[in-house]
Amino acid sequence: MSVPILDSSAWREFRSKPANTGINETTHLAKIADTTGKLHDCFVKLLPLDGPALLCEAIGWLLARKSDVACPAFGAIVMVPVPELRKYCPLPPKFDGMDSCPAWCSEIVAGKSVRQVHKMVFFISRKNCLRSKDARKIAAFDQWSDLRDRNFGNVIRSSNGGYVAIDHESLLHDLLWVPTGRGFEERSLLVEARNALSVTDFQRFQMDMASAANGHAQALIDAKADLADIIAKIIPAHASAATQMIVQTLDNRAQSGWLSTTLGVIA
Template sequence: MSVPILDASAWREFRGKPANSGINQTTHMAKVADTQGKLRDCFVKLLPTDTPALLCEAIGWLLARKSDVACPAFGAILLVPVEELRKCTPLPPEFNGMTLCPAWCSEVVAGKTVKQIHSMAYFVAKKNCLRSKDARKIAAFDQWGDLRDRNFGNVIASSKGGYVAIDHETLLHDLLWIPAGRNYLEWSLLKEAQSTLDAAGIKKFQVDMANAAKGHAKALVDAAADLAAIVAQLQPGNAAALSQSIHQTLDARSQPDWLSNKLGVIA
């Protein structure tokens, strides 16, 4: 399976809290051993399975890799030893009495989120991001996957160049989150482009999105077996039906011209 599931022994060392941890109070940095025993510097956030968040993170990372969207090189589902983590940092009360908790783990990407670039430089940084090919690929990917929370806090300006997407927690919003009682307002790079770029720039952004979407159908075919395996691991009680629903949703949104029709452009 492309998304490994690591036991508690893989969580090796607490390495502190990130400067911008978002709303999840459990997010931390840790040394994590991958399936080959290689130690990796990772962001880790606890995601109990009473919400779709962990499944969405795993599917999002897998699909991003298959569709050539820049994302962390390593991602995994990790069983975190809660009491060991509690020795290092306070945890919310809902984790009291819990021995192990599943978490999403992804390798640290060298660089800063676009949001971390302050003052007047932030406006320039936003425009530079939106003008990049990476931003258009990410925006198209988010439309395909019905992801509702892509903001400049989860797009990293890599120190190696380019932009990297992290945090796919709100993927498959209508299929998975609305039945779970959550309804997120859309926050996307497309909306950022529409409020930042001029008319010609917006049009070019949308055409590039539509062109990027042409690879989604093949990406879904390539990811199908791994996607089904992830669902079976995380939702064994209704794996077949859920896997079919996820595949049908993604397949419908990967059809030729689906995104171009939605955006009203010709690609």
């Protein structure tokens, strides 16, 4: 299933501002209606089409679902009625005069980000996350998709005990972000594992990453039609060339042995 694109009537109700909005000050919680009318409690952030963020979020969600990486069950592009949102929270001046703005919305995952736990137990929570199979799948996915900003605020410890990846805005960093002159500081679970785990445990972490990478080629095949569809809808004037470059980049990084060679381990 491709990414749903919802009109402004789908943005049903402002709920609140999250305690931590991250770097996007438009982030808020809202009720969003899907194509069947079912309501979802979502994180929503406005992402104008003056940069690659919206496309990256959509591609990341599609690829994660195909790669067996835990992610929010519902994700969509929604047109947010800007004047209505202004009634509840201030917005930056660049949104002045806008009737609506595209936004990425994803269903709230029951649980807390690894970063949100009490400071006294963060050390333990961080290690528990890094020792999980989920973290190794997420780390492998991030290396494959060139996602640069996977801090512990973007990993949710769900109520069922697993770990869920959210926020794919920094995906395809060198391909889509660097040409714009903008970029992200590199933060990753791989770096966190190198700093937090023993030499033996870190080597196992890398080997598990390399093993998880074996599924990326098939995930790309399974996602290819949906990728082409959403790229055509978001940037129709450049869809053909962009699709070719994105798929080629992902395909090159999905080749057998690419990640194990990059990490310097034997899978």
